[in-house]
């Protein structure tokens with residue numbers, strides 16, 4: 001089997017975050033995550049306002065925003081609650097458990113405003129299962145799950161070494177209450193409730209001359225069987241971002257749902 005129908009996954013999942021994500025996907029008819037890689041809070045918030053109605057999630061790199069501050073995260077959380085989207089901080093944590101904890105709760109207070117963060121599988125089971133579970137299950141924090149990086153989209157990535165992706169899947173299976181899915185190129189969790197989020201998607205370009213490899217939505221969703229597409233510059237570098245948002249959202253949702261009898 002390949003992709004489990006969405007309704008089935010919604011009832012099977014052990015991750016409260018996935019319940020929320022799948023319900024949002026169905027309500028908004030969107031499996032589109034927008035990567036907003038701008039460097040000022042003003043630019044980011046303007047794009048969030050435009051994109052909010054069309055997306056399932058907004059993905060940020062907080063450490064790329066030059067004037068990052070608490071007022072910004074307050075506004076972002078208010079918008080996420082009002083417009084209904086998931087706040088995704090793509091921090092790609094990869095250190096000791098203690099350092100992860102300092103970074104999650106330290107200067108940027110990531111665990112207080114992000115619903116989900118990315119974590120490199122390279123740090124191993126205990127580091128992931130310990131600190132991330134502790135914060136994700138604590139209602140004092142907004143954080144409620146992590147995505148394990150099983151495969152990177154960049155040319156020559158070492159995640160392609162034999163056994164790496166399989167080990168990431170094993171870590172996820174050992175921590176199903178806190179790991180809500182993967183960052184991957186090709187589906188890595190057949191027959192399961194775990195969600196596969198895939199970056200490296202662009203309908204109009206193939207590479208950025210800095211190692212990124214893009215492919216289309218059909219390849220990412222239909223052939224490689226991912227669930228959620230992460231699109232960045234395909235939208236954010238366009239002069240008509242709303243048109244692009246509508247375009248990516250429609251193509252991605254059609255590709256995801258065309259064989260899913262549970263939502264027709």
Ligand code: UP6
Pocket residue numbers: 035037061090151152153154183199200201202212230231232233234
């Ligand atoms: N991202 C990738 N590839 C990965 C993991 N993460 O591109 O394997 C992230 C990038 C960027 C976004 O950090 O924020 O997804 C892709 O944006 P783009 O479409 O503009 O390349």
